[in-house]
Amino acid sequence: MxxxxxxAWQAAGVLPGRFIIDTTSGDTAGGPRADxxxxxxxxxxxxxxxxxxxxxxxxxxxxxxxxxxxxxxxxxxxxxxxxxxxxxxxxxxxxxxxxxxxxxxxxxxxxxxxxxxxxxxxxxxxxxxxxxxxxxxxxxxxxxxxxxxxxxxxxxxxxxxxxxxxxxxxxxxxxxxxxxxxxxxxxxxxxxxxxxxxxxxxxxxxxxxxxxxxxxxxxxxxxxxxxxxxxxxxxxxxxxxxxxxxxxxxxxxxxxxSPASVFVAGFIGQANLWQTVVEAVADGRADVRIGDQLVTGAAGPNVARAGDHVTFMVRPERVKVTVLSPNASGASGSSGASGTSGAAIACEVIDYVFQGPVVRFALRSPDGSEIAAYVGSDEGLPLLRPGDRVWASWDRDAALVLPESANPSTLSTADAVGATAS
Amino acid sequence: MNRQRVRTVQQAINRRQFLGRGAMFGGAVMLSPALLAACGSDDDDKPGSSSTSAGRSSTGDLLVSNWPLYIDPTEDGVTGSIDLFKEASGIDVTYNEDYNDNNEFFAKIQPDLAAGNAIEPDIIAPTFWLVARLISLGWLDKLPLDLIPNAANLVSSLQKPSWDPTGEYSLPWQSGMTGIAYNIDVTGRELDSVDDLFDPAFKGKIGMLTEMRDTLGLTLLSVGKDPNTITFDDAADAFDKLEKAKNDGQIRQFTGNDYQDDLIAGNFAACVAWSGDVAQLALDTPSLRFVIPDEGGMQWSDCMVIPKGADSIVEAAKFMDYVYDPVNAARIAAYVGYNSPVAGVQDELRASDDPAVAALADSALMFPDDATLGRLKVFKSLSDDEEAQFDERFSSITTG
Amino acid sequence: MARGGEDRNQRKGTWQPYAMLAPGMLWLLLFFLVPMLILLRYALSEPTDRFSGKYELTFRFANFTDAIGDFGSQFLRSFAYAGIATVLCIVLGYPLAYFIATKGGRYKNLLLGLVVVPFFTSYLVRTIAWTTIMGDNGPLLAISDGLSLTGLLDALKITTNGGMLQTQTAVIGGLTYNFLPFMVLPIYVSLEKIDLRLLDAAKDLYSTPRRAFWKVIFPLSLPGVFAGTLLTFIPASGDFVNAQFLGGPNQQMIGNVIQNQFFKLNDFATAAALSFVLMFIITVAVLVYARLFGTDELSV
Incomplete structure (x- = not known):
């Protein structure tokens, strides 16, 4: 698969490296150079x-x-x-x-x-x-x-x-x-x-x-x-x-x-992943739906039009956990592709691990999916217990919409690290 | 069943008597066969009577160790001598062809006999010179000649021979001649001299026997020495001649009885050989010839003897008597092709219905004429010390 | 708890290893040491007379010097034949073992089996079979005659007067044939143990395949060559079967002499002394060899 x-990528004449925005030398594309x-x-x-x-x-x-x-x-x-x-x-x-x-x-x-x-x-x-x-x-x-x-x-x-x-x-x-x-x-x-x-x-x-x-x-x-x-x-x-x-x-x-694929996203570091469908694409961003919530993220390669099957990704350390809704209005307002802020999802704490500088949360969203969130222990959160209600949110730049992975089993970093050398 | 039980009882009695005598009189055991043999001479006209066998060790079975291919086997529907003897006597004979080499067989039996223990075989067939050694070592029992009336059939020339001057210890099994065998296809010419074995034309194609008396005997004849009276010093020339031939690569190998394989395979052009073997081999390989060389040949006998302490004396006597019957001796001689020591064999063969067997009566190999016999020598009976010298010198050549 | 366990282990340690050693030690004592002492006693004795089988211990050390003096040439010949056969076994066996170990693939076991298959036949029979093969009218000479090679082989002293049986070629050839598996198997084992990535490493470091072999594979397989050499040279130098059947009177080895002394001449004293001299020379040779080429550091 x-x-x-x-x-398909090759057919489109596109190599993975092309999608990477180079921040250092200006040319880290995969294509060979003579020297x-x-x-x-x-x-x-x-x-x-x-x-x-x-x-x-x-x-x-x-x-x-x-x-x-x-x-x-x-x-x-x-x-x-x-x-x-x-x-x-x-x-x-x-x-x-x-x-x-x-x-x-x-x-x-x-x-x-x-x-x-x-x-x-x-x-x-x-x-x-x-x-x-x-x-x-x-x-x-x-x-x-x-x-x-x-x-x-x-x-x-x-x-x-x-x-x-x-x-x-x-x-x-x-x-x-x-x-x-x-x-x-x-x-x-x-x-x-x-x-x-x-x-x-x-x-x-x-x-x-x-x-x-x-x-x-x-x-x-x-x-x-x-x-x-x-x-x-x-x-x-x-x-x-x-x-x-x-x-x-x-x-x-x-x-x-900026992982170019679900595989990369899953293999490097931890990621929250949702399989979903594109609602709308505009300005290199794509709107997708998680449960009944509309969220947006930077569109990865091949995410071209509404109806594409995609995976929505947010890194755990980019997830913010707040007791109050991060939206000033307090409403769980929709933040479409044209919006500036990310999403906020009302969740239930199911696990909470204090690890010194970081607190690791496991949250359950209304649609039943689990969200991992790593929060700095200096962020002044009150002591939370399983069952407490919180909000999970992220900046929209933190989210990515990646082409559908047919191979969900590769998504766990832990599995990949545990595997033996090739 | 009954017979088996009786035999066991008989055996037990004999053991007890034997042990009893030994315990009471010590050395008497050694003397008794001589005494009995002396008594036996009175009973010559009453062969096999039960009274004379009484007191002799008997077990009902018999173990014979002889050289390979030295008796007619049961094969192709023809019953061989051993089975015929079993039938006639009711004795359970085990006949082993495990006597391959005099020295090796001696080495095998030496520890037991030296320690005064009996060895398994009741009859063995060493070559005459070894018989002499065994007699002098006291490792043989005298034959119960009174139980072997057919011993009278022994040809006169072999009665009281040099190796057994009283004739009490041994009966020849077969005699034979040592001469030269050659494969005319390989030599390309007839041979008639011992010196043909030293002809450089046959370099590396000459076989000699590990039996010193045969190989050295012929060599002695070739240098004009009489093997019958030789001394170690006198033998120096012959030894040197052999050694030189060995060093020059003239002699391909020193072999035992297995020279036959090399002769047939063409590895040997010519070799020192025994008359009877060549007679047998020539049936399949007509290019093989045997000659008593001009210088003369050697004569020898392999003799039946009873090793000291054998426990089937009566059975051994019956076996010897059987094979000394000219009818049986003729059957064996016809198979092995050697010179039978039993008088009357030639007549028996001539009387055969089978023309091929009858023709054997005229075989020069089996019945050499007087002229040939006159050219044959018997190797001197060496004293222990002499033999040690000869053996050592000879083996220094064969295992150079 | 821990203390107790330690004590128990220590107590066990005092006698258990010895108990396990006992059967082997007893075996060695009964079937090696005792016979050796008996042999040594013979070697230092003189016979009371020729056939009595009785020997008197007179500490006649001259038995040893006589043995060397009288049979020096057979000793030298034995070691020369065994040495050449051993070298031939390495030359023939190493490539064979190398091939099986590196290229054998799934046929490895089959190929190893083929190396060992001759052992299913008696040593004697295998040796005697060569008398037919190398006989004057045998297939080997027929081939060389057919190819008109016999003259050349004669010149190279491989054949003598156009014959092969009863020459030193035949004896050395027989020894090589009979002991080849004893060379192949240990070399195979040592090659098998070598990490083939070392070959990659050597090539990666600018070694041609030839240099990679000689600098890496060969040195690492030396323990196998060493073991194979011992397993070949020691029995070959004491062998008498090959010389007896494939050799002539000028190719007799020390094993034939010992056999002759024991079983033909009944001279146990000389035979025993010869056996000891042979053992002594082999032991010294092995020690020197081990010192020069010993590779125990490598048997990791």
Whole structure:
């Protein structure tokens, strides 16, 4: 079903990235540019009848920290392996620094990979592991030593150079894997779920470390992960993938704030979602009905006319909870597409969790749907209990109207994070 | 059923008597067969009488260990000698063809016999030189010749032979000649000399036997030494000749009885061989020939003996008596093709209705003429020390 | 509670491992150590006379020096044959194991089964079968004659005078054939254990497939090669069956000599001394080999 939707976009001549309003560089559209380090030009990969990657068409800029994010089996690792050279595209082309390398074996490509379980050579010392690449290139001994010393410094492994990988902790192994790749001065560093094997604390420390190293060496990082938080934390840009398709490419803010599809909305962060039908479209906004309430939101791609089946989305942290109606008149007035304010819905509190800076509410709206709301604990709300009546409201800019998802099960972020790496 | 029970009782009595005697008189056990044999000579004209068998160990069954393919089997609807003997005697014979090599068989029985324990077989068939060793070690019982009237049929040339000067311990099973077998298809010419085995034209295609007395015997003849009177020092030339041939790759392999396979397969052009084997093999492979070389050949006998402590003496005697009947001996000889030690075999064969069997009576291999017999030598009976020297030197060549 | 559990574990720890060891230790004691001591006693004894089977313990250490002095060439030959056979087993077995481990796919078990299938036949029968195959009128020579290769093979000393049976080629070939599975299986196991992503990693780091193999896969499979070498070399150097059936008098190995001493010459003292010298040399060789190429660090 997702696939069909993808084709519909292409049929319309529109790529997901086009809908993202760029707030930083002015051009983060997915389409390749000639001077980018890595270019994927309509790349498709089939295994027999199974489509692993379809029509991946984007480029990665020099010095960029680029993530490919998606659940297990979405095609992100296959894409990475095609960039590395371990897989050959079924159709389309991959260009490194403007050169078509689609059929070039990995050992002739100037990119290096940090593998998922690091794949360190267990029979070699840390130093020999790191020197492996330069020695393969037949660099002279002094140059090899210079480079190795330099990178060992960058990853702060000086005390462990003579150890074998099995004598190192997970984090240290991680640094070796990084050093082993970076010592080659690759035009891009490919990282395949490099942090997945680490525990939470170490993972967070390594995220910071990765970012530091990337800034220090200035090399393009292409990072594959299924952890949306990791992707948001690290990336300059994120490509969200699902079922072999690139759903959206954009900065973390864009991906989070303006998801191009229900899948992206659900996969990145939490979202309140209602399946509904468009009542009216005007000025890039669409009116939809939740229960008997008419609400409005920014219209996503393909939301063109009344009658379209769509999903209405509001992030929980954008939902305001008030005891009194937010409308001065007190009326539950309609706020159509022409209106300026958002919606206000009378709800019942069903759950209430205090989490320090944030209070998490679970509310039930009159039509029976549940609304999640994260409210700052400094907003001075009175102590509420299940059963209390409150108002849920949001600014209309906070709401999005997205094309219908046929795949509601992908909507839960928790599910996606829980899934194993692809 | 009844017979079974009787036999068991009989067996029990004999055991008790045996043990009793042993306990009371110690060494008497060893002497008794001799005494009995002496007594037996009086009873020669009363064969198989129950009075003479009394007091001899008897179990009703019999275990014979002999060389492979050394008796006519029951096959193709023809009943073989063992089954005929079973029928005639009622004795439960187990006939094992597990005697493959004198030294190996000796190594197998040596621990038991050295420790004074009986071994399982009641009759074994070692080659003459080993018989001599077993006699000197005291590991044989004397034969109950009084129970073997047909022993009188033993040909005169084998009576009281060098390896058993009193003739009390052994009866030859078969005798044979050691000569040269060759495959004329491979050699391309007739052979008539031991030196043909050393002809470089047959380099790597010559087989020799691991039986020292056969291989060394022929080599001694080729260097003009008499195997019958040889000393270790005198044998040096022959040993050197063998060693050189081995080192030069002239000798392909030292084998046991399995030389037959290599001969048939064409791996051997010529080899030291035993007369009876070649007689049998030539039936299927007409290109095989056997010759007693000009320098002479070796003669040998494999002999039935009773290892010390065997408990079926009466049955063993009956078996030996049976196979020394010329009729039975002729049947066996006709199958194995060796030289039967039983007088009258030639006449029996000649009288056969089957022309093929009758023709065997004129076989030069089975009944060599006096001229041939005159060229045959029997290897000297070596003393223990001599034998040790010979064996060691010989094995240093075969396992070079 | 926790305290009690700990104590109980400690108490268990004192005797349970030993109790579990006991059957094995008893086995080794009865069927290894005791026979070894008996053998050692023979090796230091002299026979009272030739056939009595009685040996007097005279601590005749000359048995050992005699054994080496008289049979040095057979020792050397045995180790040379076993060594060459072992190298051939590696050369033949490694690619086979590599193929099965990496390309076997769903036929892995079938292919491994085929490697092991000859074991369903008796060792003796398998060896004797080669006498037919390598015989002067056998198929192997027929093929080489047919291809007019026999002259070349003679020049390469693979055949001798156009014959193959009863040459060192035949003995080494037989040893290689018979011990090949003992090389293939441990190498297969060690290759199977290797994370194939290491191959990707090496290629990613600019290694050609050839360099990736020699720098990564091969070193990591060395424990298998090491085990296979021991499993091949040790039994091959003590083997006598191949030399007996496939060799001639100039290809007899130390196993044949020992067998001959035990079963033909009844010289238990020399035979036992030879056995000990063989064991000693093999033990030293294995220790040296383990020191030089030992890869225990890798058996993670």
């Amino acid at each position: 997702t696939r069909r939707r993808g084709r 980018d380090v890595i270019v994927l030009d309509h790349v498709t990969k089939h295994y027999g009848s199974f489509v692993a990657v379809e029509e991946a068409h984007f480029s990665i800029a020099r010095g960029e920290f680029f993530s490919m994010l998606g659940p297990s089996g979405c095609g992100k690792t296959t894409t990475l392996r095609m960039i590395a050279g371990f897989e050959t595209p079924t159709s389309g082309a991959i260009r490194h620094e403007g050169v078509d390398v689609s059929r070039t074996p990995p050992y002739k490509r100037n990119v290096n990979t940090v593998f998922q379980q690091y794949a360190l050579f267990p029979h070699m010392t840390v130093r020999d592991n790191i020197a492996f690449g330069p020695r393969s290139k037949k660099l002279d001994g002094a140059e090899v030593a210079r480079r190795v010393d330099e990178i060992i410094d960058v990853v702060r492994l000086g005390d462990f150079a003579q150890r074998k990988p099995t004598q190192l902790s997970g984090g240290q192994q991680q640094r070796v894997a990084l050093a082993r790749a970076l010592v080659n001065y690759p035009s891009a560093l490919l990282l395949d779920e490099p942090l997945a094997a680490l525990d939470l604390k170490l993972r967070q420390a390594m995220q910071i470390e990765l970012k530091r190293i990337q800034r220090e060496v200035g090399i393009t990082f292409i990072f594959v992960t299924h952890d949306q938080e990791e992707a948001l934390t690290l990336s300059d840009r994120i490509a969200v993938m699902s079922n072999g398709l690139v759903e959206q490419i954009g900065s973390p803010e864009e991906i989070y704030g």
